[in-house]
Amino acid sequence: MSFEAKPVVYGASIGEVTIGTGDLSLTIGGANISPLCFFEAPQKHPPAIGIEVSDLPFDTQGLPLLAALYEGCSDMAERVARAASVKGASFVCLRFESADPGGLNRSVADCVADAVKAAAASPLPIVIIGCKNSEKDTALFTAMAEALQGKNYLFLSAREEDYKAISAGVAMAYGHNVGAESSVDINLAKQLSVLMTQLGVRRDLIVLNPGSAAAGYGYEYVASTMDRIRAAALEQNDTMLQMPVITPVSTETWAVKESIISGDEMPEWGEREPRAIQMEIVTASACLASGSDAVIVRHPVSVEKLAALIAALL
Amino acid sequence: MAKFITIGERIHCISPAIRDAMNNRDPEPILQRAKEQIDSGATYLDVNIGPAESTGIELMKWAVRLIQDNFNNHPLCLDTSNKKAIEAGLSVYNPIRGKAIINSADAGDRLDNIDLAAANGAICIALCSKSGVPSDNDERMACCQEMLEHGMELGMEPEDLWFDPLFLVIKGMQDKQLEVLEFIKMCSDMGFNTTGGLSNVSNGMPKNVRPIIDSAMVSMAMMNGLTSAIVNPCDRRLMETIKSCDIIRGETLYADSYLEI
Numbered sequence: 120m121s122f123e124a125k126p127v128v129y130g131a132s133i134g135e136v137t138i139g140t141g142d143l144s145l146t147i148g149g150a151n152i153s154p155l156c157f158f159e160a161p162q163k164h165p166p167a168i169g170i171e172v173s174d175l176p177f178d179t180q181g182l183p184l185l186a187a188l189y190e191g192c193s194d195m196a197e198r199v200a201r202a203a204s205v206k207g208a209s210f211v212c213l214r215f216e217s218a219d220p221g222g223l224n225r226s227v228a229d230c231v232a233d234a235v236k237a238a239a240a241s242p243l244p245i246v247i248i249g250c251k252n253s254e255k256d257t258a259l260f261t262a263m264a265e266a267l268q269g270k271n272y273l274f275l276s277a278r279e280e281d282y283k284a285i286s287a288g289v290a291m292a293y294g295h296n297v298g299a300e301s302s303v304d305i306n307l308a309k310q311l312s313v314l315m316t317q318l319g320v321r322r323d324l325i326v327l328n329p330g331s332a333a334a335g336y337g338y339e340y341v342a343s344t345m346d347r348i349r350a351a352a353l354e355q356n357d358t359m360l361q362m363p364v365i366t367p368v369s370t371e372t373w374a375v376k377e378s379i380i381s382g383d384e385m386p387e388w389g390e391r392e393p394r395a396i397q398m399e400i401v402t403a404s405a406c407l408a409s410g411s412d413a414v415i416v417r418h419p420v421s422v423e424k425l426a427a428l429i430a431a432l433l
Numbered sequence: 434m435a436k437f438i439t440i441g442e443r444i445h446c447i448s449p450a451i452r453d454a455m456n457n458r459d460p461e462p463i464l465q466r467a468k469e470q471i472d473s474g475a476t477y478l479d480v481n482i483g484p485a486e487s488t489g490i491e492l493m494k495w496a497v498r499l500i501q502d503n504f505n506n507h508p509l510c511l512d513t514s515n516k517k518a519i520e521a522g523l524s525v526y527n528p529i530r531g532k533a534i535i536n537s538a539d540a541g542d543r544l545d546n547i548d549l550a551a552a553n554g555a556i557c558i559a560l561c562s563k564s565g566v567p568s569d570n571d572e573r574m575a576c577c578q579e580m581l582e583h584g585m586e587l588g589m590e591p592e593d594l595w596f597d598p599l600f601l602v603i604k605g606m607q608d609k610q611l612e613v614l615e616f617i618k619m620c621s622d623m624g625f626n627t628t629g630g631l632s633n634v635s636n637g638m639p640k641n642v643r644p645i646i647d648s649a650m651v652s653m654a655m656m657n658g659l660t661s662a663i664v665n666p667c668d669r670r671l672m673e674t675i676k677s678c679d680i681i682r683g684e685t686l687y688a689d690s691y692l693e694i
Contacts, residue, residue, distance in 0.1 A: 310689045310690060313693070355436065
């Protein structure tokens with residue numbers, strides 16, 4: 120008997136979320152197949168790759184390729200223009216590390232000014248990440264949402280402790296998209312989505328950010344959480360989990376020793392740059408295989424390789 | 434298996450308010466009961482017009498259109514012994530949010546309601562009895578097989594026959610309860626869908642006791658694989674029990690607000 124392939128296409132599908140407006144927009148989501156199984160059925164929106172730009176210059180020691188990309192740039196806006204030129208990047212992610220009250224603690228007004236300037240310099244849609252301090256992020260996001268109203272950007276993220284203020288100030292007041300962040304907790308992922316929709320946030324403005332970890336740092340929990348989110352969404356038609364998933368990868372992988380330690384310190388590990396790129400690609404491709412509709416990475420080589428991976432599978 | 438399916442039983446001509454509304458084609462009482470059941474989470478609404486021998490055709494069409502037009506084509510379960518009325522109801526039914534359910538066929542005189550389901554792409558509730566209460570599970574299973582074969586000969590998918598074990602009243606038939614549960618398990622082991630008039634079990638009991646018994650029965654039946662039941666969705670204890678059982682069965686993912694969705 121000959122083998123007859125039966126496509127596994129689900130009756131349910133992931134919702135679509137559009138970041139940006141008009142020609143400058145990117146739609147993510149819409150999947151009705153298992154992650155990356157493009158042979159099952161054609162998909163309107165393959166996963167998107169975003170490139171991270173911080174408002175502080177990156178540490179580029181031992182990273183000649185990353186240094187070359189941003190050589191001569193004096194501010195975030197200039198770096199954004201460079202980042203957007205990287206082949207395979209579909210959106211730019213602005214990260215406001217300098218806002219951290221435990222660090223430089225730059226004012227909301229200064230960060231907003233940077234965001235407006237950087238957004239103007241970008242030919243790609245924008246995703247905004249704060250400084251991970253709940254209070255500061257709330258102030259930052261609501262001020263930026265107002266300054267950038269009408270742009271339809273995505274803000275990462277609202278968490279259990281601040282979802283009310285961020286949902287209201289970003290999505291409900293100015294129509295931007297908002298991420299629902301649950302740190303690798305599937306029940307919280309659903310709960311946050313329930314709470315945000317009950318509050319009145321339109322479902323097509325919510326993107327799930329179920330959290331991540333660098334490969335080797337508890338990533339198996341991430342994989343199992345994401346697999347179950349996608350299974351609930353597609354197999355059980357759970358509408359509270361049918362939002363697209365975005366995973367900021369760079370914020371995790373560039374914080375682990377494999378990406379930080381120089382080749383001089385650990386000669387047996389080889390040079391820093393290829394190692395850091397590998398960490399990023401390995402983690403991001405695992406996220407894509409578990410259902411991320413968008414991943415955010417830092418290194419231009421990671422962007423290119425991940426985009427090539429998706430293109431090869433399409 | 435999938436999430437438990439509730440069929441709301443409160444649009445029933447045995448209720449004087451509904452009977453009058455049906456006789457006078459007065460939409461309000463019916464819409465009100467439809468709304469409260471949908472708000473309480475009923476997946477399907479049963480529309481019982483009684484035998485309605487002379488007026489059934491027009492009445493069923495009117496009721497189906499009325500409810501579906503007002504509630505975004507909410508899925509319905511057409512409940513009458515008048516076959517022409519079911520056919521008429523199906524002719525105006527919109528299946529976009531779920532196939533219609535025919536309530537019901539049995540292995541006796543009403544076997545041909547399965548034909549009606551097969552011809553119209555509907556689901557059919559299949560009472561595992563020829564007439565009256567089956568004496569034991571052998572008889573239930575014989576009826577089940579007979580109806581299954583009949584449906585499959587007509588090209589139906591087995592999943593579109595929802596076998597009804599006949600829930601029996603505890604006051605008077607207490608000794609039969611475990612047998613009913615056992616039959617549900619037999620059906621479940623064979624991969625069949627099951628449903629039934631759950632509140633039969635608490636018939637004749639004091640009002641404050643009924644939700645408790647119904648909830649206990651539904652959880653034991655769900656443990657044995659029951660996939661659906663005809664219930665009063667406005668019974669909050671019962672609906673909370675069903676949602677909780679679905680969490681424990683893993684049919685839906687837990688979230689702290691699970692009772693609100």
